[in-house]
Amino acid sequence: MTNNQTAEIRRLNNCFRRSLVFGGQTVLTAGVSVLDAAAKTDVLRQVQTFEAFTPDNDPYGEHDGAIDMPANGSSGRSTTTT
Template identity: 75%
Template sequence: MAQPDNNRRTHIHDTTSNIRRLNDCFRRSLIFGGQTVLTSGVSALDTEAKTALLRQVQTFDAFSRDNDPHGEHDFGAIEHAGVSYFWKIDYYDRARQFASPDAADPAVTVRVLTIMRADEY
């Protein structure tokens, strides 16, 4: 009987942990390690509402198996002033043209965090 490849499992765990750490650091700052994009519905909010919404994204910690099945902390759903919003982190190559070859490596990855109204999805 073959033994499980513990090195592979450890590598996957380390990769996921690193992606999660990079995502959390970027999301909490909204500027370091990536680019933040607001959809037209979010951009149309007044400054006070936008600031409150951005703060909710930065402090989001309600990760679960339902909204974070891969453990990367790359998606969240929040509510502000009775409106549902989503935020999502995607991983692009440095030129922002294709998917990143390795989301765990910040040298080859640009994170793009998009914040949108749920009805814009």
């Protein structure tokens, strides 16, 4: 994959992750979908605002990934495939 392709995937993933509406599909894990509305909102807000990408959690530099909610063991995931 070229640097330009990776940059475009990263841009698309960032746009979708921040909006969770445009350019992708939001899917909740079973653990997240059973949470009350306030907890779901918290999970989705964490996905939308996540910016702590590192080589460990983003080895391809595409800014796709997941967040963990250790208090209840659930995770939320935002991924865009182009």
